[in-house]
Amino acid sequence: MGRKQKNIIETNKPFSLRVIYAGGGMYEVVFAYQEIKLYQPLSNEQYREYRKLCYLYPVRAKNYLLDFINFEGTPYKRSDFEFLGKDKEPTKEMITLWQEIEKGL
Known part of the structure; x- marks a missing residue:
């Protein structure tokens, strides 16, 4: 196993994040x-x-939530966890859909 792949495996931490x-x-x-x-x-x-x-921006949304988590008192810090990927710019249709949804919130 190459060094780069080993580092990715060591730092890849599966975790759960949700809003209730x-x-x-x-x-x-x-x-x-x-x-x-x-x-x-x-x-x-x-x-x-x-x-x-x-x-x-779905990837940005998940990282936005992670920014609120206080890792004090744990062996971890915010930089240990990150959603990877890159958001594409939203289409006009997605912006319109969001505007309709926002009216209902």
Whole structure:
């Protein structure tokens, strides 16, 4: 196995990241990796920004959520986790779709 491939395998950490509704107009980002589960509050405004990014820039949306996670007290830091990929610029159709969805939020 080449050095480059070995480094990729060593640094590739499968983790779970999702948003749940916590009630009262608040949401929580839930991060899970191995035995660690972290919860971070997300305001309604932050949630709306996340939803917008989901439709227009999906990779950026997931990294946006990761930015809210506080890794203090764990052996990890934010830079240990990253969604890879590159978002394409949204099409006019996607922008129009988001504008319709936003009206319903």
